[in-house]
Amino acid sequence: MKKVLLVNGMFNIKKISEPLGISILASVIKKSTSYKVSIYDPCIDGDSVDIAYDKVLLEEHDVLGISVVGFKTEDIVNFLEKYKQSNRKTTIVIGGHGPSIRPELFLHDIVDAVFIGESEKSFIMYLDRLLKRETTKNLPGIAFKDSNGKIIINEPSERTDNLDDLPFMSRDVLFQLHKKFGDEIAAQIIGSRGCYMNCSYCSVQSFSKLQKGKNYRERSVESIVEEMQNLYNTFRIRKFIFEDDNFVPRRLSDAREKIDKFTRYIKRSEIKNLNFFIQCRPDNLHIDSIDELRKIGLRGIFTGIESINEDELKIYGRVAGVTDVIKKLRELNEIGFKCDVNSTLRLNIGYIMFNPYSSRETLMESVKFLREFNVTPKKLTVSIIPYYNTPIRRRIEKEDLINEDGSIKFKNEEIRQIYSYLLKIINNILDFREILRMPTKMKLELKLNLNDDFFNNLRVEFDKMCYDAFEELLNSRIEDFSKIRDKYYTLVDNYRENDQLVNKINDFYTSLNLKSNTKNIFR
Numbered sequence: 381m382k383k384v385l386l387v388n389g390m391f392n393i394k395k396i397s398e399p400l401g402i403s404i405l406a407s408v409i410k411k412s413t414s415y416k417v418s419i420y421d422p423c424i425d426g427d428s429v430d431i432a433y434d435k436v437l438l439e440e441h442d443v444l445g446i447s448v449v450g451f452k453t454e455d456i457v458n459f460l461e462k463y464k465q466s467n468r469k470t471t472i473v474i475g476g477h478g479p480s481i482r483p484e485l486f487l488h489d490i491v492d493a494v495f496i497g498e499s500e501k502s503f504i505m506y507l508d509r510l511l512k513r514e515t516t517k518n519l520p521g522i523a524f525k526d527s528n529g530k531i532i533i534n535e536p537s538e539r540t541d542n543l544d545d546l547p548f549m550s551r552d553v554l555f556q557l558h559k560k561f562g563d564e565i566a567a568q569i570i571g572s573r574g575c576y577m578n579c580s581y582c583s584v585q586s587f588s589k590l591q592k593g594k595n596y597r598e599r600s601v602e603s604i605v606e607e608m609q610n611l612y613n614t615f616r617i618r619k620f621i622f623e624d625d626n627f628v629p630r631r632l633s634d635a636r637e638k639i640d641k642f643t644r645y646i647k648r649s650e651i652k653n654l655n656f657f658i659q660c661r662p663d664n665l666h667i668d669s670i671d672e673l674r675k676i677g678l679r680g681i682f683t684g685i686e687s688i689n690e691d692e693l694k695i696y697g698r699v700a701g702v703t704d705v706i707k708k709l710r711e712l713n714e715i716g717f718k719c720d721v722n723s724t725l726r727l728n729i730g731y732i733m734f735n736p737y738s739s740r741e742t743l744m745e746s747v748k749f750l751r752e753f754n755v756t757p758k759k760l761t762v763s764i765i766p767y768y769n770t771p772i773r774r775r776i777e778k779e780d781l782i783n784e785d786g787s788i789k790f791k792n793e794e795i796r797q798i799y800s801y802l803l804k805i806i807n808n809i810l811d812f813r814e815i816l817r818m819p820t821k822m823k824l825e826l827k828l829n830l831n832d833d834f835f836n837n838l839r840v841e842f843d844k845m846c847y848d849a850f851e852e853l854l855n856s857r858i859e860d861f862s863k864i865r866d867k868y869y870t871l872v873d874n875y876r877e878n879d880q881l882v883n884k885i886n887d888f889y890t891s892l893n894l895k896s897n898t899k900n901i902f903r
Contacts, residue, residue, distance in 0.1 A: 382511060384409055384417045385441035387432070389448040389476070391455045394426030396561060398553045398568050400623060401476060402447045406550035408500045413507050415443070419552045424560070429455055433462045441470065443510065445503075448476040451768070453485050460488045471510060475499050481586055481768050483523035484531055493522040497590040498573070500546065502537035521591075536591045543573060543599040548607045551614075558615050566619035566657070567611045572598040576630045577661065579686075580697035580775075581732070583767035584625060598629065601638060605645040612651045620656040627658035632666065639669040646676045655679045657726075663700040667711045674715060674725065681717055684730035685709075688749045689742045692735065697771065709753060719754045721836050721843070729755050734763035736781040736788050738795050744854050747847060757846030761806050763788055763799070798853050801861045805849045805868045812872050813842040815885075834884065845871065 386406055388399035399421050409417045418439060422432045436444070444463075448456060456474070463472070475495035479486040483494040493516065495502060502521035509516045517524065521537025540546055549570070557565050574595040575584045588595040611617050628635045646654060654677030660670075662683045670678065687693050688702045709727075712718075716725040733746055750759060766773040766782055776782045781789045790796040816835045849868050856864060875881060 382415050382442045382507075383440055384415045384443045384445060384507070385436065385439050386417065386419050386445045386447065387436060388419075388421040388423060389446045389456055389459075389474075391422050391429045391432055391459070392426060393423050395423040396557055396565055397423070397621075398549075398551075398557070399423070399447060400549065400568060400570060402445065403549040403551070403553060404546060404570070405445070405500060405503060406552065407547040408504060409507070410550065411547045412504050414511070415507055417550075419550065421553045421556075424553065424556055429458045429462070433459060436463070437466060437468075443471045443473070443507065446472070446474045448474060448478050448486065451478040451482055451485060456486065457488060460490055464490050473503075473506070475503075477583065477587055480590055481583065483533065487523065487525050487531060489525075492516075493524045496521050496523060496533070497536065497587065498539040499537065500540055539591045539593055541593055541597060543570075543597050544603045548610065551611070554611075554615065554617075558617070563616050564619070565617065566621045566655075567608075567615070567617045568621045568623050569604065569607065570599075570623050571604045571627060572596065572624040575625045577699070578697055580695065580771040581764055581767065583770060586767065586769040596626070596630075598638075601641045601645055605642070605649055608646075608651060609649050612649075618651065618653050618655055620654075622656065622658045625659060626661060626664070628660045628664040628666070628669070630664065635664060635666060636669060639666075639672060643672050643676055653677075657681070659683070661700070662705045662708060665708045665712065667708065667715065670712065670717075671715050674717075679724070680726040680728065681712070682728040682730065686730060686732045687742075687746065689745055692732075692737075692742060695735065695737065695772070696732070706749075713753075719756065721754075721839050722833070727753075729753065729759070731755065731759045732762055732764045733760055734788070734790075734795070734799055736764075736776055736779070736791055738790065739792060740794065740798075740854050743795075743798070744851070747850050747854065751847045754843070757806060757843050758810065760846055760850055761799075761803055794858060797858050797861060801865055802850060802853055805853075805865055806846050808869060808872055809842055809846050809849070812875060813839055816842070838881075 386402040388402060399419070402419055406417045406419055409415055418441075420432075420435060420439065427435065446456065446459075460472070463470075471492050472490055473493045473495060474486045474491055479494045480496045483496060486494050493506070495506075499521060502519060505519055506516050506522070509519065516522070517532075518534070519537075520535045523531060523533040526532055551567075554565075554567055574588050574597060575582070576596040578585055585595070608620055611620075629638055656677055657680035658673070658678065659682040662685055665681075665683060670681070685705055686696050686698055688705065690702060693700070693702070712727055716723070717727040718725065719727050719729060729750075731746070731750065733743065747760070764772065766776055766786065766788060773782070776788060781791065783789060790799065816839050818835075845868065849864065852864050853861060
């Protein structure tokens, strides 16, 4: 029997999550072909390229499929160079978001094809051709190099319009994660694909336009809840993360109908103590519907605000008005959804702090807004990412506001200086803040019954420090920036040398029967 090995192309990153694309593809292969399929995810243990290579060689396979989310090629090229030395006669293909948009970056000399767009249909055809020993060069939805090294991109392949036609995603990785971490991990669910909006910076639309058909497609509520029930029955998992870009449909009537039906089906299910997370555009945060979801187990929401400046929102192609957005956020706060570290109902806000046209005024406006809603200071240094084939990329390229590495240039030299100093100050603070998050992170991995209020409350102090530093930069002259940097470096150093805090961390390690040298950890 021919074998397919699907690999998540992320290395040196430890994540408690499933690789969605290859997990769905694996289930389609199992359903539609005679191939045996397995999945290897380096993120389970944070494997390096070297370790991943060794593990891949231990798996028998005739076809090696690598999924890549972004556009960075260094690790993938390193892996392929190692694999090349094995002299295995393997068909190697690559797919995913980045390779679909820029296939030329991933057509290494041992790569047979790059799959473009959603590839459940095209990959099955490809495997069938391999089995029959027929040419794959004329198949839709692939890119490859011909015998002269010229890149050929075939016509687009079909994508799946009715998502209910797809089998439930393979849970090979979830099985491993559940074995390692227990029932408290979350399973990921995809209830829809694509996006019905057209933000200027978003690569989802660039990806969707690679194929014909509707961009935004939904699964039926019946299918979604059936999959959740199956996961509960199999793993006793009660936590679910909806990975849809938009859990809530665009039209108000459709949104209310879906949420009402979802609520009814969940209540009829046997899932106990449900806990789930969704993503939703701010203009679709219908508070009464969100409150209904809260009553059945909604515990987290991500919403992309991106800016509260009307001019910036126009640049980003956003349609939600600032006044309406702030009103909805306050209403969410009233029913319990907050950005606070200790909130049991978590609100996570997406925000683009810096763009090429930022000014002191727009930045101060943003800082005050994010501070009001206790948004994590990690958002303070976020700059817009000009993804390939997006309207914002074309605009800033035309205006020569992009560097060779793809990062943005600032029209205002003052803003460049502010950004440079802010990165140094905030990163120094956040490095120490991550140490304070260590006990909370270890709760899940070591299955601890831990009261981490002390560490969480201290994190709040560090969040405030980040905001204070940013405002101080915005209110100061450039020649004073180095003094401000040194001031906040000293503040963090004082915490590093605080004996009471050192002892608290040591007590935490002692309670776990672990040895530690806290001062070295701090440094």
